Amino acid sequence: MNQFQKSYELYDYNLIFIRRLADVCGLDIMAKNYTFNFRTLLILILTIVSTASVLHSYVFYYQNWFRILETTVLISLIMQAIVKLYNAYIHRHFYETMYDRLRDFHYKYRNHKNHEQLLLVMEKIHMVTKAFFASYIVTGCCFFVFPVYVYLTERRRELLISIRIPYIDADSVSGYVVTMCFQSSLLVTFVIGFTAADSVILLFVCSLIAIVDVFTYDLRELTAMLNETYPNRFAIRKRMRQLFMQQLEIIEYESDLDERYFVSYFIQILSGVMGITITLFLIYKANYVQGCALLLSLFGQLLEMCLLGTIFSIKNEEITEAFYGMDWYLMDILEQKCIALMLHKSQHFVQMTVGGLRPLNMETFIVIIKSIYTYLMMLITVFK
Numbered sequence: 001m002n003q004f005q006k007s008y009e010l011y012d013y014n015l016i017f018i019r020r021l022a023d024v025c026g027l028d029i030m031a032k033n034y035t036f037n038f039r040t041l042l043i044l045i046l047t048i049v050s051t052a053s054v055l056h057s058y059v060f061y062y063q064n065w066f067r068i069l070e071t072t073v074l075i076s077l078i079m080q081a082i083v084k085l086y087n088a089y090i091h092r093h094f095y096e097t098m099y100d101r102l103r104d105f106h107y108k109y110r111n112h113k114n115h116e117q118l119l120l121v122m123e124k125i126h127m128v129t130k131a132f133f134a135s136y137i138v139t140g141c142c143f144f145v146f147p148v149y150v151y152l153t154e155r156r157r158e159l160l161i162s163i164r165i166p167y168i169d170a171d172s173v174s175g176y177v178v179t180m181c182f183q184s185s186l187l188v189t190f191v192i193g194f195t196a197a198d199s200v201i202l203l204f205v206c207s208l209i210a211i212v213d214v215f216t217y218d219l220r221e222l223t224a225m226l227n228e229t230y231p232n233r234f235a236i237r238k239r240m241r242q243l244f245m246q247q248l249e250i251i252e253y254e255s256d257l258d259e260r261y262f263v264s265y266f267i268q269i270l271s272g273v274m275g276i277t278i279t280l281f282l283i284y285k286a287n288y289v290q291g292c293a294l295l296l297s298l299f300g301q302l303l304e305m306c307l308l309g310t311i312f313s314i315k316n317e318e319i320t321e322a323f324y325g326m327d328w329y330l331m332d333i334l335e336q337k338c339i340a341l342m343l344h345k346s347q348h349f350v351q352m353t354v355g356g357l358r359p360l361n362m363e364t365f366i367v368i369i370k371s372i373y374t375y376l377m378m379l380i381t382v383f384k
Contacts, residue, residue, distance in 0.1 A: 004119070004122075004123075005119075006106075006110045006115075006119070007106045007109075007110065007115065007118040007119040007121070007122045007210070008103065008106035008107045008110055010119065010122040010123065010126060011102065011103060011106045011122055012103070013126070014122065014125060014126045014129060014203065015030070015099060015103075015203075017126075017129065017199075018129070018196055018199050018200060018203070019031075021133075021192050021193075021195055021196035021199070022088070022196045023039075024039070024192045024193075025039065025040070025043050025189065025192060025193045025196065026038070026039030026040030026041070026042070026043055027040060027043075027085075027088045027089060027092075027196075029088065029089075029092035029095055029096055030096060030099060034092065036089075040089070043085065043189060043193070044085070046185060046186060046189060047078070047081060047082060047085065049165065049182070050074075050078055050163070050186055051078060052166055053163045053164060053165050053166065053182075054071055054074055054075055054078065054163055056163075056164055056165070056166045057071045057162065057163045057164045058071060060164045061162070065383065066282060066285070066286040067162050069278050069281065069282060070161075070162040070278075070282060070286075070288065071162055071163055072274070072278055073274075073275050073278050073279055073282075073291075073294070074161055074162075074163060075274075076271035076272070076274040076275035076278075077190060077271065077275065079267055079270075079271045080194070080267060080268055080271050081190070081193065081194075083263065083264055083267045083268075084193065084194070084197040084264070085193075087260070087261075087264060088197070091260060094256070094260055095200065098204060098256070101253070102203070102204075102207050105207075105210070105211060106118065106122075106210075109214055112214060112217075113217070114213060114214055114217040117210070117213050118210045118213070118214070121206065121207070121209050121210045121213070122210070124206070125202060125203055125206045125207070128202060128206075129195075129199045129202060129203075132195055132198055132199065132202070132300065132304070133195045133199075135296050135297055135300050136190075136191040136194055136195050136297055137191060138293060138296065139191070139293040139294055139296055139297045140187050140188070140190070140191045141293075142289075142290055142292070142293035142294075143160050143161065143187055143290050143293070143294075144160065144184070144187070146158065146160075146289060146290050147159065147160060147180075157176055159176075159179060159180065159183060160180065160183040160184065160187060161183055161186075161187075163183070164179070165178070165179055165182060194297075194301075198301065198304060201261065201264075201304075201305075201308065202304065202308070204257055205257065205308040205311060205312060205352075206308070206311065208250075208253070208254070208311070208312065208315050209311065209315055211249075211250055211253065212250065212315040212316075212318055212319060214246075215243070215246050215247065215250060215319065215322075216318055216319060216322040218239070218242070218243055218246065219243065219322045219323070219326060220322070220325075221239070222236065222239050222240070222243065222326070223325070223326050223327050225239065226326075226327050226330040226331065227327060227330070231330070233332070236331075236335070237335070240335055240338055240339075243342070244338060244342060247319075247342055247345060247346070250319075251345060251349075251350070254312070254316075254349065254350040255350055257350075257352075258350045258351075258352065258353075261352075262353070262355070262356070263355070265305060265309075265352060265353065265354055265355065265360055266354055266355030266357075268301060268305055269302070269305060269354050269360075269368065272298055272301055272302040272305075272368075273302075273368060273371065273372055273375070275294070275298045276295065276298045276299065276302070276372050277372050277375045277376050277379065278379075279291040279294050279295055279298065280295070280372070280376050281376055281379045281380065281383075283295075284376075284380065285380070285383060302365070302368065303365065305360060306360060306361060306362055306364060306365035306368075307362070308352065308360070309351070309352040309353075309359065309360030309361045309364070310360075310361040310362050312350075312351065312352045312360075313349075313351060313352075313359070313361055316346065316349035316350075319346045319349075320343070320346045320347055320349075323339065323342065323343040323346055324343075326339065
């Protein structure tokens with residue numbers, strides 16, 4: 001990342017990477033005059049056929065509980081995919097606005113005294129984005145390798161995933177080829193689409209780190225101005241107005257994120273718990289080898305959501321602590337009232353939640369892991 005000297009340059013580079021992934025799915029909403037296109041239609045058809053195939057597979061495997069559970073894992077992924085597709089297309093103007101807002105922020109503070117911190121944040125965001133992409137690729141490759149391994153060792157045809165397309169006989173050679181082509185397309189789409197969607201959430205939430213760091217840095221500068229031998233009251237009032245507007249922008253930014261991702265967080269956590277629980281059970285009882293790689297991605301998703309929620313809360317608490325650390329008693333009465341109002345707003349910040357049921361943080365992550373263990377033990381008991 002040494003080739004980037006400014007945070008907005010790395011932001012543009014990271015956004016180009018996300019856009020390329022989204023473009024494969026026909027959802028590059030930053031493209032000029034973006035409209036519903038052929039690739040978007042293909043992804044929509046793929047999603048519909050996948051849903052129909054899962055329902056058909058339940059009927060086909062009705063006597064094999066392990067196959068039914070394996071198919072249920074796919075349902076958890078399709079649930080996520082549908083929500084991600086819906087959000088990306090229906091709320092595309094929201095994403096376009098957010099991209100522009102963050103780009104303007106990085107460009108505006110390109111010469112800020114705290115710019116090194118902004119660049120460091122963007123470097124970490126880009127590294128984690130690439131790490132997610134790598135984990136999804138590893139998961140996808142494991143699913144592709146397994147049928148090859150089975151055929152070479154046992155001379156038996158095995159599907160990538162246990163779903164059957166309606167009216168296609170996967171036991172025949174031609175039907176097997178058609179099913180494998182369909183499932184391959186599905187896996188590639190999952191890898192690319194999930195990486196793009198998760199990278200966007202990562203970019204939006206982690207950018208709050210940079211935004212809050214600039215705000216708290218400016219608060220400390222205001223304190224330094226107050227402690228000057230001969231404070232410039234006009235400059236102090238001007239800085240106060242700037243800080244007030246900055247805080248309003250932060251509140252608006254957080255509220256927009258919470259409103260847009262409220263349902264997404266809930267679906268992602270719900271599908272993650274479902275997928276992890278069933279995958280662990282299948283690994284334990286049915287030697288579901290591919291599930292080991294799938295766990296990598298599912299746990300990664302779950303951990304990402306909870307870590308992002310923790311970051312959200314920590315950065316808001318930092319704002320409150322920064323207000324506590326100010327020498328507010330050196331201000332005029334009107335300035336003190338303004339600071340009191342800003343402090344009140346910082347103490348009642350927006351939180352990321354799991355559908356409004358629990359705050360999304362590492363404490364909730366521990367609760368979720370315990371719940372997964374409980375559900376796993378229940379499954380093992382039922383299928384003893």
